[in-house]
Amino acid sequence: MFFIILINTFILFISCGGGTKDDDLSTTPSNLVITANIVGANTSNPNGDGSGTIILNFSAENATSYKVNLGNGQIIETSFKTLTHTYVNSGTNTYTIYISAYNADKFISKSVAVTIYVVSKLLWSDEFNTNGAPNPTYWNYDIGTGSNGWGNNELQFYTNRAENVIVENGILKIIAKKEIYSGSNYTSARILTKDKFSFKYGSVEIRAKLPTGGGTWPALWMLGSNIGTVGWPACGEIDIMEHKGNDLNKIYSALHHPGHSGSNPDSGNITISNATTEFHIYKVDWKENSIKFYVDNQLIYSFSNNQNVPFNHNFFLIFNCAMGGNFGGSIDPNFTSATFEIDYVRVFQ
Numbered sequence: 001m002f003f004i005i006l007i008n009t010f011i012l013f014i015s016c017g018g019g020t021k022d023d024d025l026s027t028t029p030s031n032l033v034i035t036a037n038i039v040g041a042n043t044s045n046p047n048g049d050g051s052g053t054i055i056l057n058f059s060a061e062n063a064t065s066y067k068v069n070l071g072n073g074q075i076i077e078t079s080f081k082t083l084t085h086t087y088v089n090s091g092t093n094t095y096t097i098y099i100s101a102y103n104a105d106k107f108i109s110k111s112v113a114v115t116i117y118v119v120s121k122l123l124w125s126d127e128f129n130t131n132g133a134p135n136p137t138y139w140n141y142d143i144g145t146g147s148n149g150w151g152n153n154e155l156q157f158y159t160n161r162a163e164n165v166i167v168e169n170g171i172l173k174i175i176a177k178k179e180i181y182s183g184s185n186y187t188s189a190r191i192l193t194k195d196k197f198s199f200k201y202g203s204v205e206i207r208a209k210l211p212t213g214g215g216t217w218p219a220l221w222m223l224g225s226n227i228g229t230v231g232w233p234a235c236g237e238i239d240i241m242e243h244k245g246n247d248l249n250k251i252y253s254a255l256h257h258p259g260h261s262g263s264n265p266d267s268g269n270i271t272i273s274n275a276t277t278e279f280h281i282y283k284v285d286w287k288e289n290s291i292k293f294y295v296d297n298q299l300i301y302s303f304s305n306n307q308n309v310p311f312n313h314n315f316f317l318i319f320n321c322a323m324g325g326n327f328g329g330s331i332d333p334n335f336t337s338a339t340f341e342i343d344y345v346r347v348f349q
Contacts, residue, residue, distance in 0.1 A: 026104035032060040034099055036114050050119030052087040060101035060108065067102065071095030073288065089287050090120035090203060090348055120348035124197055127344045128172040134165060134191055141165075142190040142320075144182075151232075154217070154325035157184035165189035174321045174340040176216060186331075190320035198225045198314040202349035203285045204240060211338035212276045215331030216245035217322040218340045220282055222315040233261035236310035240293065241282040245338070246329045249275045253284070253293035253300050257309050263326070268293065268301025279343055288312065317345065 035057045040049020048054075058066060059081045068076045068083055072095055076083060087095065093116060100109040126138055141160040142150075149155065156176065158164075164175050164187050176188040206220050219242045224235030237256035244250070254267035272280060272295055283294040291311060293300040305311050321340040324331045 026106050027062045028106040029060040029063040029101040029103050029108050032058065032063075032099065032101045032108050032110045034058045034097075034110055034112050036097065036112050038114060038116055045117070047092055047115050047117035050117055052089075052116055052118035054085055054087070054114060054116060056083045056085070056097065056099070057081060058083075058099050058101070062103050063101035064104075065102045067100045067107075069098040071097050087116050087118055089201075090118050091285070092117045120203060123199060123202060123347045123349040125344065125346040126172075127170070128167045128342065129170050131167055131169070133160075133162065134167060134172060138193055138196055139191045140194055140196060142192060145184060149325055150322070152322070152325040152327060154322040154328065155184065155331065156186040156188040156321075156323040157181050158190045158320070159187055160189065161187075163187070165191060170343065172319070172342040174218070174319060174342070175337060176211060176213075176321045176323055176340070177337045178335055186323040188321045188323060190318065190322075192318040193316045194223075194225070194318075196316075198316040199347060199349065200312070200314045201286055201288060202347055203283060204317070204345065204347050205281055205283045206240065206345045207279050207281050207343040208241070209277070209279045209341040209343075210243045210275045211245065211321055211340045213245045213332055213335045213338045215324045215328050215335060216243075216338050216340075217325060217328030218243050219318070219320055219322070220342075221318050222284075223318060224310055225314040225316055230310075233257050234310060236313075236315070237261075237265075238284060238286065238291065238311065238315060239265075239267075240284045241295075242327065243275060244328060245332075249273060251275065251282070251295050251300065255291065255303055255309075255311070257311070266301075266303055270295055270298065270300045272296070279341075286311070319345075 037055045038048040039051055039053040065079045096111055096113045098111045100107045142158050145157055166173050174189045181187045210218050220240045222238040227235035233256045239254040242252040250271050252269045254265040256265045260266050280296050285292045289305055291303040291305050
């Protein structure tokens with residue numbers, strides 16, 4: 001009887017503990033090899049032909065599938081050993097690509113850094129080459145004083161009159177004046193592309209010469225197209241350029257959003273020469289992972305864009321010149337008029 005029990009116990013031990021799980025049969029991949037070929041790359045153009053296209057080849061022993069992190073937020077899983085991808089962010093950008101080779105739950109990983117050039121394509125522009133009123137296909141007007149001086153205690157009345165906004169000899173002119181008009185002591189203009197043109201991500205370049213005079217507040221900026229449904233600052237605001245006549249030649253760039261609005265934006269500034277006597281190029285480079293501001297290609301401020309802030313949907317453009325207000329400050333009592341001149345606006349994507 002004891003002998004029978006011993007045999008049964010031995011059989012039970014073999015059947016319960018002597019087997020091998022399927023997971024233990026997989027072998028960890030090895031020898032992961034990656035090659036990255038940028039389309040059009042040569043000695044003259046080491047970062048490619050501007051198409052942004054890259055061809056990835058990868059292989060590993062014992063691998064059954066691969067996961068490719070393209071370094072721009074995109075992750076692709078594939079069983080093939082090659083992948084073609086086109087990057088869309090304009091300019092020259094470096095991406096670190098991570099590739100993992102899998103066999104069941106076992107894997108190895110390797111990375112490669114690539115620098116790729118993408119040609120910026122002109123999406124939209126206004127060169128202001130037709131004399132008269134701004135192109136009605138592109139521009140609307142804000143009229144009046146707005147709520148609480150457009151929310152900033154500004155003192156001007158915005159009009160659509162030629163006395164305040166006109167295109168002459170290839171230049172858009174926004175003219176602020178000291179005059180009594182509809183209950184206000186100053187007039188000016190504010191034009192915007194709302195409901196006519198908006199875009200998501202890209203570079204905006206504006207060549208402009210700023211007005212003179214204490215209290216002038218010219219601005220080149222953008223608002224989220226969803227402002228009508230979510231309001232401000234939830235829609236987001238991108239200020240490409242702001243200037244105070246009371247703080248000559250100091251250029252401000254800022255981002256307004258919940259928690260960083262009003263007098264508490266994410267912002268930077270730079271002091272330049274001749275802002276009111278010469279034209280300069282004001283630029284924002286807006287991407288899904290960054291927003292950068294420049295004056296004459298000199299970086300002012302860089303912001304890490306992410307999905308927790310409202311800078312990942314369509315925005316429209318606004319050009320205006322305010323008088324006084326929370327930012328513009330005191331108006332020079334001798335002020336009579338000043339002109340904000342804009343040579344062109346170009347949006348690349």
